[in-house]
Amino acid sequence: MRSGRLLLLAFIAALVAVYFSFDLGQYLSLDYFKTQQAAIESYRASHPWQTALLFFLVYVAVTGLSLPGAALMTLVGGAIFGLLWGTLIISFASTIGATLAFLAARFLLRDGVQRKFGDRLGAINAGVAKDGPFYLFTLRLVPIFPFFVINLVMGLTPLRASTFYWVSQIGMLPATLVYVNAGREIGRIDSLSGILSPGLLLSFVLLGIFPLIAKKAVDLVKARRVYARWPRPKRFDRNLVVIGAGSAGLVSAYIAAAVKAKVTLIERHRMGGDCLNTGCVPSKALIRTTRFLADVKRAGSLGVRAASAEFDFGAVMERVQRVVRTVEPHDSVERYTGLGVDVVIGEARVTSPWTVEITTEEGMRVLSTRAIVIATGGRPAIPGIPGIEEVGYVTSDTVWALRTLPRRLLVLGGGPIGCELAQCFARLGAQVTQVQRGPQLLCKEDPEIAALVMQRLRAEGIDLRTEHTPLHFERDGDAWTLVCEHAGGQVRIGFDQLLVAIGRTANVSGFGLEALGIGVRKDGTVDTNEYLETIYPNIYAAGDVAGPYQFTHTASHQAWYAAVNALFGRFRRFKVDYSVIPWCTFTDPEVARVGLNEQDAKARGIAYEVTTYGLDDLDRAIADEAAHGLVKVLTVPGKDRILGVTIVGEHAGELITEFIVAMRHGLGLNKILGTIHIYPTLSEAGKYAAGAWKRAHAPQRLLEWVGRYHAWRRG
Numbered sequence: 001m002r003s004g005r006l007l008l009l010a011f012i013a014a015l016v017a018v019y020f021s022f023d024l025g026q027y028l029s030l031d032y033f034k035t036q037q038a039a040i041e042s043y044r045a046s047h048p049w050q051t052a053l054l055f056f057l058v059y060v061a062v063t064g065l066s067l068p069g070a071a072l073m074t075l076v077g078g079a080i081f082g083l084l085w086g087t088l089i090i091s092f093a094s095t096i097g098a099t100l101a102f103l104a105a106r107f108l109l110r111d112g113v114q115r116k117f118g119d120r121l122g123a124i125n126a127g128v129a130k131d132g133p134f135y136l137f138t139l140r141l142v143p144i145f146p147f148f149v150i151n152l153v154m155g156l157t158p159l160r161a162s163t164f165y166w167v168s169q170i171g172m173l174p175a176t177l178v179y180v181n182a183g184r185e186i187g188r189i190d191s192l193s194g195i196l197s198p199g200l201l202l203s204f205v206l207l208g209i210f211p212l213i214a215k216k217a218v219d220l221v222k223a224r225r226v227y228a229r230w231p232r233p234k235r236f237d238r239n240l241v242v243i244g245a246g247s248a249g250l251v252s253a254y255i256a257a258a259v260k261a262k263v264t265l266i267e268r269h270r271m272g273g274d275c276l277n278t279g280c281v282p283s284k285a286l287i288r289t290t291r292f293l294a295d296v297k298r299a300g301s302l303g304v305r306a307a308s309a310e311f312d313f314g315a316v317m318e319r320v321q322r323v324v325r326t327v328e329p330h331d332s333v334e335r336y337t338g339l340g341v342d343v344v345i346g347e348a349r350v351t352s353p354w355t356v357e358i359t360t361e362e363g364m365r366v367l368s369t370r371a372i373v374i375a376t377g378g379r380p381a382i383p384g385i386p387g388i389e390e391v392g393y394v395t396s397d398t399v400w401a402l403r404t405l406p407r408r409l410l411v412l413g414g415g416p417i418g419c420e421l422a423q424c425f426a427r428l429g430a431q432v433t434q435v436q437r438g439p440q441l442l443c444k445e446d447p448e449i450a451a452l453v454m455q456r457l458r459a460e461g462i463d464l465r466t467e468h469t470p471l472h473f474e475r476d477g478d479a480w481t482l483v484c485e486h487a488g489g490q491v492r493i494g495f496d497q498l499l500v501a502i503g504r505t506a507n508v509s510g511f512g513l514e515a516l517g518i519g520v521r522k523d524g525t526v527d528t529n530e531y532l533e534t535i536y537p538n539i540y541a542a543g544d545v546a547g548p549y550q551f552t553h554t555a556s557h558q559a560w561y562a563a564v565n566a567l568f569g570r571f572r573r574f575k576v577d578y579s580v581i582p583w584c585t586f587t588d589p590e591v592a593r594v595g596l597n598e599q600d601a602k603a604r605g606i607a608y609e610v611t612t613y614g615l616d617d618l619d620r621a622i623a624d625e626a627a628h629g630l631v632k633v634l635t636v637p638g639k640d641r642i643l644g645v646t647i648v649g650e651h652a653g654e655l656i657t658e659f660i661v662a663m664r665h666g667l668g669l670n671k672i673l674g675t676i677h678i679y680p681t682l683s684e685a686g687k688y689a690a691g692a693w694k695r696a697h698a699p700q701r702l703l704e705w706v707g708r709y710h711a712w713r714r715g
C-alpha cells in the first residue's frame with residue numbers, strides 16, 4: 001500500500017514536472033490558441049475522431065493533475081467542436097478528470113489526514129455523510145470555487161466516489177455550457193475573466209444554494225408533517241414539562257425555572273432518581289465503609305502490628321441509607337418547589353406532542369405544554385438465562401435492602417457497577433464469584449488497565465471467571481448453581497445470592513412514545529438528533545434514556561442542551577458537545593478516564609503516541625502505601641495535544657480533573673509541565689506524566705550541540 005502510494009506520487013510528480021519544465025502551459029493560453037485556431041480546425045475537419053479523442057485525453061490529464069488551463073480548454077472545446085459536441089466531450093472529460101484527482105487525493109492523503117485530525121473531523125465527516133452531495137452540488141454550481149480545490153478536498157472526506165462523479169457531472173454542466181457557448185465566439189474574447197458577468201454569477205449562486213434551501217424546506221415540511229395528526233392546543237399550560245426527576249430531569253427543570261419558564265417536573269417514584277437512591281450515592285457510601293475495612297486489613301503495611309474492625313452488615317447498610325437521606329434534601333420536592341418548579345408526584349404519559357397526562361393519587365390531569373423533556377432514565381437489564389426468575393436475584397435497584405450478608409455471592413457482569421459492588425461485598429466478607437462473558441472486566445478500558453483492577457480483585461479473594469458464558473441455573477438444595485460454558489466445557493458455580501449487574505436498559509416504553517412513533521435505537525435508547533430532539537422538534541430526551549453515556553454528569557450535561565433548546569431553540573439551537581467526556585469506576589484502585597484510550601483510537605483510525613507514568617515512582621503514593629497504578633496519556637504524534645488520559649490508582653477520579661480542564665480548554669502537556677504542583681501530592685502524577693512525554697521529545701541533536709558547547713566552555 002505504502003509503495004503503491006509512493007509510486008503514484010512519483011508518477012504524478014513526474015507528469016507535473018514535465019508540464020512545468022517543458023513550459024507546456026504556454027500552449028494553454030488564449031493567445032496561443034488564436035494563432036493556431038485555423039490549423040487546428042483544418043486538422044479537425046480531416047480527422048474529427050482523432051481530434052476529439054486527443055482533446056478529451058488532454059482535458060482529462062489537465063484536470064486529473066489539477067493543472068491550470070481547464071477553463072481555457074473549455075472555451076477552446078466550444079470553438080473547435082461547437083455547443084453540442086463541445087459540451088458532451090468536456091462534460092465527461094472534466095468529470096472523469098475531477099474524479100481521478102479526487103481518487104488520487106483519497107488514496108494519497110485521506111488516511112493520513114483522518115488519522116492525524118480524525119478526532120476533530122468527526123463533525124465534518126458526519127456532515128458530509130449526511131449532506132455531502134448537497135454541499136458538493138452547491139460548490140459545483142458556483143464556479144467561484146476553484147474546481148481543482150473541490151476535487152482534492154472532497155477526496156479527503158468520506159463521500160463515495162460514485163456520488164462524487166454523478167453530482168459533479170450534473171453540477172458542472174451549467175458552467176460548462178456557458179464556457180463552451182462563449183468559446184464559439186472565441187475570436188471576440190480577450191481574457192477569461194469577462195466570461196461570467198456579475199448577473200450570470202449571481203444566477204449560479206442562486207442555483208447553487210437552491211438545493212440546500214430546498215432540502216431545508218423539505219426537512220421543515222417533514223418536521224411539520226409529524227405533527228399533522230395531532231390537534232395543536234391554542235394555548236399552553238406550560239413552557240416545559242419534564243418527565244422523571246433524576247439527574248437529567250432535575251437539571252432540566254432547574255434551568256427552566258431559572259430562566260422564568262413555567263415548568264412542571266413529574267416523578268413517579270423517588271425524587272433524585274437512580275443516582276441518589278440506588279446508584280452513585282449509596283454505592284459510594286458503601287465503598288467508603290469497605291475501604292476502611294480494607295485499610296484495617298492492611299494495617300501491617302502501615303507499620304501497625306494489629307488492627308481489627310467489628311461491624312454489623314445491617315448497620316453498614318443502614319448508614320448507606322442515612323447518607324442517602326442526608327443528600328435527599330438537595331433533590332427534594334420542597335427545594336425544587338422553592339426554586340419555582342411545579343413538582344408533581346405521579347406517573348406521566350405523553351398523549352400528544354403537546355400534552356402530558358399525569359396519574360397521581362388524587363386522580364388524573366392533563367397538561368398542555370410547548371415542549372417536553374423525556375428524562376425517564378434506565379433500569380437494570382436482566383438476561384434471559386433459564387432459571388433466573390426462580391433464583392430470586394437482586395440488582396443495583398434492590399441490593400440496598402439486604403440486611404444479611406450473603407455467604408456466597410455470585411455477581412453476573414464485569415462492568416463498573418458489577419466491579420464496584422463485587423469488591424464491596426468481598427471486603428465485607430462475602431465469598432464473591434464474578435462471572436464475565438468477555439476476556440476482561442471493564443471492557444471499555446484498555447487491557448492493561450483492566451488487568452490492574454482484575455489483579456487487585458483477585459488478590460482480595462474474588463473468584464473472577466472471565467470468558468464464562470452462563471447457560472442455566474439449577475437448584476442445589478437451599479442454594480443455587482450457575483452452569484456456565486467455559487473453554488469448551490461446562491463449569492458449575494455454587495452461590496447463595498445472585499446479583500445481576502450486566503448493564504442498564506433505557507426506560508422507553510409504557511408512557512406513550514410508541515403511539516407517537518418516537519423511535520428507539522439499536523441500544524434501546526430514544527432516537528434523538530444532535531440537538532437531543534426526537535422526531536418531534538419540541539420533544540427532547542436527556543440522560544440514561546437518551547444515551548450514549550450512563551453517568552450523572554453526562555445526564556446533567558445533556559439536560560442543559562435539552563432545556564435550552566426546548567425553550568430557546570427558535571432563536572438558536574445548540575448541538576450537544578461530547579468532545580471531552582470523563583468518567584470513573586470507583587473500584588480500588590479507581591479507574592478514571594477522559595477522551596480516547598488505545599482501543600478507541602485504533603477503532604477510529606486516529607494516530608497517537610502513548611506516554612505512561614507509573615505511580616510506584618511517586619513520593620506521595622509511596623508514603624501513602626498507594627504506589628500502584630499509572631497515568632497513561634495519548635497524544636497527537638509529535639505534539640503535546642492530549643487525545644485522552646486514563647489514570648489507575650487511588651483518587652484517580654480526582655486526579656483526572658487536571659486533564660479534563662486541559663482537554664476542554666486546549667492546553668497541552670507542556671502547559672501541565674509548566675504548572676507548579678504541590679509537593680508531595682498525588683496530583684504531581686499528572687506533571688510527571690507530562691515530564692515523561694517531554695523527555696521522550698527532547699531535541700537530541702540540539703542537546704548534543706549544547707553538550708559540545710559546555711565541553712568547549714570547560715576548555
Ligand SMILES: Cc1cc2nc3c(=O)[nH]c(=O)nc-3n(C[C@H](O)[C@H](O)[C@H](O)COP(=O)(O)OP(=O)(O)OC[C@H]3O[C@@H](n4cnc5c(N)ncnc54)[C@H](O)[C@@H]3O)c2cc1C
Pocket residue numbers: 243244245246247248249266267268269270271272273274275276278279280281283346347348349375376377378396417507511542543544545550551552553554555586
Ligand atoms: C449502582 C450504580 C452506581 C452508579 N454510580 C455512578 C457514579 O459513581 N457516577 C455517575 O456519574 N453515575 C453513576 N451511576 C449512573 C447514574 O446513576 C445514572 O447515569 C443517572 O442516575 C441517570 O440519570 P437520569 O436522570 O437519566 O435517570 P434516573 O436517575 O434513572 O431518573 C429517571 C427518573 O424518571 C422516573 N420516571 C421514569 N418513568 C417515569 C414516568 N413515566 N413518569 C414519571 N416519572 C418517571 C424514574 O422514577 C426515575 O426517578 C450509577 C448507577 C448505578 C446503578
